[in-house]
Amino acid sequence: MQWETVIGLEIHAQLATRSKIFSGASTAFGAEPNTQACTIDLGLPGVLPVLNQEAVRMAITFGVAIQAEIAPRSVFARKNYFYPDLPKGYQISQFELPIVGKGRVEIELEDGTLKPVGVTRAHLEEDAGKSLHEDFHGMTGVDLNRAGTPLLEIVSEPDMRSAKEAVAYAKKIHQIVQYLGICDGNMQEGSFRCDANVSVRPKGGPLGTRAELKNLNSFRFLERAINIEVERQIDLIEGGGAVVQETRLYDADKDETRSMRSKEEANDYRYFPDPDLLPVELDAGLIESVRAGMPELPDAKRARFARDYGLSSYDAAVLTASKGLADYFELAAKVAGDAKLAANWVMGEFSGALNQAGLALEQSPVSAEQLGGMLLRIVDNTISGKIAKQVFEAMWAGEGSADRIIEARGLKQITDSGAIEAVVDAVLQANPEQVANYRNADEQKRPKMLGFFVGQVMKQSKGKANPQQVNELLLKKL
């Protein structure tokens, strides 16, 4: 039997507002427990929610980015259930009328073809707090700092057919929210969380029963969890069993999914419109102003990079993977006046150095202006590409601008033909045997043999002689 996998994702993106969605408390990560929870977040009697308009603007921005319908009227509803980290006994979310309706994104498959993936909806809601089960000796601690943090829940259509597609979609959404500046995308801190609805069916058949996978806090775990869940479901069905609708938790340590709760145990959330909040009525002007202020999105930027800078599709994709990297590249290219050279350096030496040091782009010791300034010196022949690597290392070590390093270390390229000629003459004089061999060799072998003399000249000049001039002079004299 040929099986087909069907996957839909629910992504919770934490919106990068400074304060919470219904209160003025800070959303900053990592504070002492319960120091960022005000009376509203604590659910004290009589306090009331007031909607953070910035969260609304961010949701609209996302909707515009995925070409979705923005609801002129959306409604907050209460999702009722009891849990100690849910202070009010209900979560304020959107149910029947979400702010963002149907939209779509395109993902690139491994063979380079593009596949559209539908977004069913995206809605605003508040996060719950955290239950801390360790450190309390048989008790549970509750930290409500996170309670009331704004989330955008993005629900996809069941359009993905493999774990790889699911990852490509998740990465695409991750890229978009970061480009828009509405989410920091930090998966470790939980700013970007994925749940996957996974089912299998005989190819072309009706949809199978799905399991919802939770606790997928990296793209790698997302892929891994889906693959083992698909295997589990196929084994189960082929063994004569049936998949039951349930929520399953992915355990990365054991590399397995296990049942958390079944459909029967699921809560009846008793959704109803929250009477404390008015419906969100958006006027067309606001949506238009968001549309007018939209930043360039990843797909558009990638196409522009390929077109305007003459980069390959692959290079353009690498450089636009994050907005930060794209901005870095563009600034470096502008300063250097050579986009291809900048692209090679940003993807090569620069990214390599970041990786090696384990640094994020924002932590880079070399700014885009600095890198561009150094590249400019390659372009204007002040230094060679090889010397540039030394300069780059020195810049990385914090020795200042490229010009300062070149000056301080005397790395300026020798372009004075008289000076180079003297070195060339000395090298030829010191190696009569090789000169004779060269002259007796046939044309085909000569280029390789020329390398010896170039190497000697560069060595004598400590790498500073202009390689092109060295070549020309050697050819002339030999």
Next chain:
Amino acid sequence: MHNKSISELAHGLRTGEFTSVELTRVHLDRIASHNPTLNCLVSVCEEGALQEAELADRRLRAGDVGQLAGIPIVHKDIFCTDGVKTSCGSRMLDNFIAPYDAHVVSRLKQAGVVMLGKANMDEFAMGSSNENSFYGPVHNPWQAGAVPGGSSGGSAAAVAARLCVAATGTDTGGSIRQPAAFCGITGLKPTYGRVSRYGMVAFASSLDQGGPMARSAADAAALLQVMAGFDGRDSTSAEQPVPDYSATLNDDLKGLRIGVPKEYLGEGLEAAIADSIQAALGEFVRQGAELVDISLPNTHLGVPTYYVVAPAECSSNLSRFDGVRYGYRCSEPRDLEDLYKRSRGEGFGAEVKRRIMIGTYALSAGYYDAYYLKAQKIRHLISDDFRAAFEQVDVIMGPTAPSTAFGIGEKSADPVTMYLSDIYTIAVNLAGLPGMSVPVRPVNGMPVGLQLIGNYFQEARLLNVAHQLQQATNWHSATPAGFE
């Protein structure tokens, strides 16, 4: 001193005839002698009140001419008060002290009022008799053994017994107007959104509204003047200018069109009460008003609709009382479920639990459309009845309640009979309109309330109409025996 109106008291305080401390002491003394029998206050803030009175006296000496400066009042115990227990009439909040003032409380505090204490009430404002209080029933000053009405029964009784000059109340289905009627005082439920709900413990958020309870329309106007107005902390608060409520009190009523709904004067209303209402209507006719027969055809749907919407909202609003962060927690919970079940089971009274059950049921999957959604649709029909009526008339009048105050224990065994005591008041909440109750001719020595219903944000008109009645009659100034 305790029989004076707010304007008389304000004059006396400004002119130095007496001080706020003296005025406050008079009321504290009355509380000390009468509260043990009436049980209308659950907290008495003697020390705090005297401090506030001293502060008010300083402000008065410094020329603070605010009409409420130095006036002693009580707050219904549903309004959060910084540093003073806010129990909401429940064991659940018997240990709860809010770290903030409700909007209404802070506005009145800024105006210089003196808080004498917190008033007893039906638990979480659920009730029509004040029998559903963890702190026991309140007695009606007009007749020991009779209920004061509810849920703002403590406030109404305290005002009627002259233990305070005025009080705050809240009204979700009649909780200001019905006790005002039973206790012979003047109570106003403003338009939904007129008074901020911030810091008012929620019962049914789409219906709850705070308002003044006082001995006259003029006093109620003075209180509302301070309580009303936009508050950014309540998303349902209205951004409507607040008119000068006192300025229009004396407008004459010539040509006023009074709608009298036939549904309010028919079956179920005691004949003697109908006569009292007619007597009051006659007074308005004498003043030049015109009576118009109208119909509010969906009136009979008010109580059933209310008992879906209000419990549904309360079932969710009261979920926060879970024994985890504050309030009552059962002893030695075995596990989380036990903590929830026993904390809520022991912390809430029977009526509250009944309504949580009804509301939970009404919102459940499979029942939502049949109950909650249907009720919301009927709510629109009820609003439409009023909308149509206000195209013909300026105010609507009828009885506040179908009977006078009944005996403690008389209806408590039968919740539905109890629910029907709010039959005339509930529709006003469902529509979000302002409503008022003013005393008219008593029946067998017990107060009767005339209900005035206005169009949206027409509180000034209601106060004006009520004031004109009170200028021409003295029903509102009757004092229960023993409390003169």
